[in-house]
Amino acid sequence: MDKSYLSDENFKKLDKLIQSNKERKGALMPVLHEAQHIFGCLSLEVQQRISEKMKIPLSEIYGVVTFYSQFTLQPKGKYTIGVCLGTACYVRGSQAIIDKISEITGVEVGKTSKDGKFTLEATRCIGACGLAPVISINDEVYGKLTPDDIPGILEKY
């Protein structure tokens, strides 16, 4: 797997980040959020550095990282497709949408395509219930969908 994200430059950013959070109580979560932003994921190497610098046992950090669904141990695809499976979307047929995306991209839910292009995720309610069912591709949101809309949307990427 490509490990280019573990660059010196990124680690420097991380060290600086930890330094600026030194006085903050309970700073682990904010640091993890930012670290994931820097590296794209929280792989073991990243966790190790956080552990050393913040003086928190690695086991504890690993525990926190794996507890929360938004933290990821592996880098994600170029485009993350999130299909909302909140109640409003589910009632309006989001399962059919997710099946369609899976069929076209060949990516299972929670996985990344082999070429690293798409990551498919079933997300919790993103609060755009007025547009149900919705999907998001990176920051772009598509609403009021039917399975027939999916091929057209994916073609853009």
Next chain:
Amino acid sequence: MKSIAELEKIQRESLTKVNIRRIKQGKNTIGSEESFNTEDGVRSHVLVCAGTGCTSSKSLEILKKLEKEIEKYNLKDEIKIVKTGCFGFCEAGPIIVVYPEGTFYSHIKVEDVEKITEEHLLNGNIVKDLLFKGSIKEDEIVPINEVDFYKKQKRMALRNCGLINPEDVKEYIALDGYKALAKALSEMTPEEVIEEVKNSGLRGRGGGGFPTGLKWGFTANAVDDEKYVACNADEGDPGAFMDRSILEGDPHSLIEAMAIAGYAVGAELGYVYVRAEYPIAVERLQIAIDQAREIELLGKNIFGTDFNFDMEIRLGAGAFVCGEETALINSIEGKRGMPRPRPPFPANKGIFNKPTLLNNVETYANVPEIILKGAEWFANIGTERSKGTKVFALGGKINNTGLLEVPMGTTLRDVIYEVGGGIPKNKDFKAVQTGGPSGGCIPSDYLDTAIDYDNLIELGSMMGSGGMIVMDEDNCMVDIARFFLDFTVEESCGKCTPCREGTKRMLELLDKITSGEGEMEDIDKLESLANTIKSSSLCGLGQTAPNPVLSTLKYFRHEYEAHVKEKTCPAGNCQDLLTYFITDGCKGCTLCAKACPVNAISGKTKTQHIINTEICIKCGACMEKCPFDAIIKK
């Protein structure tokens, strides 16, 4: 800010700049009764919704285009464009409202902007075909507040949402913002503030409905050198988005309320725990905090008193259980978000083991109004034991999807049919799900129930945070129960056995039933397991997780029995129990046969086709393709 006089000065200056939005607001008028004033020469305000719903349908592009058009016609001095928070009526989005008329344009596209600018803003003629349909009544155009969706509402927690620019503290101050804080600090002792909140009868809006004043009292009485106030903005119930709306549309109301709470209980730092799924809310709240710091409404010696208060945002990371108060506290401390046993309660040992006051966003949003207008005024609204209003997020099979706020005691029927506009496609109402994964389904027999905390619990559901999902005849209640269990199983933190193991076994039983493998004793097992989990789980998540099953068993047992005994799904929803048929509506176009991935459909061109049910894998591809709606499943 050193004095209240300073605040009043800003209010006077800013009021003229927002007054135009109140001219036809009629009974929705907020704030003091000064007359409309056009001192600054602006004759019209154009409000564009920038809530998450409308932003997702390109309202920010609309905003940009609008700015360009205004520039083009040289209208910059006469017309002000305002980016607001959520109007609540998400179904009609993107929304533009033009004041002083209160013209309500709905479903706006970028290409409509030119027409609105030219015809309405330049020439003063309302563009009728872009109006929200419901705003034409008996050939007359009515302002937004008289549209059915808004007419029956009473907006208190949402009072400023969709009315002010959330990124401009002065607009908040114009509409009496920070006046309650000024009043509390200058005229009231902390004890009096708590007494006022107690007397108002305000109860927690996040789920449980615990009396807010009592909580404040407990935290105030706890003895320690340091205390915290915290806000639970980890709105995880799928389908509920009132907290997000307040954060996006009126973040200063939360800051003001938390400062008041800090004063009341003796805390100098407030934490807001927001879910990371709400980027716009986080951004606007941060802007609001920065602005409040800049004019010293947060910081040291607020209004020249010896009261200091500051705030910090903490982000969640996608764990539903963190909405539970002790789990939230663990998460703020940087730990796994698992609940702690209570007691000790957060009021005694909360964040970093210090006494902590924890309320939800909507609860806080009511506080400035209570302090400003008095407990009695608030207690006059609502029912005997549930005071004030409640915000609901109406979704599912309903015409007017969106956020609405009604007085406690309004009936479910009024909410669904009057404000919500009923069910699409003339389908029959089947049930309304309240309280998210912790709540239950309420059937049509109880539509005339007055909504309050106690009535909903009596019906086997709960208020929860206010999600309200409407289901019609096509929704299978067993499948809905399964859906919620699926959610809980995934979100169970794993700390206690009843929740971790019990919900899994319940889900297995539900999977078995919905796939047609169920036996009658499974239903009994499900029920007994549900009751055990309810009584033995550690935290609120586990204790309420069985509610969707128990309530559907109570009101829709016949559907469970149909799945087991007859191996059918009455609502036509559970794929494994369905068979696809082609009716005589078939024109023999062959599209279905071509779409079928397993070649289960046969028939000659222009004659009725037949599905071989032995081969059919029930994927539904044929039904999707049929142009004549001739394929049915039952």
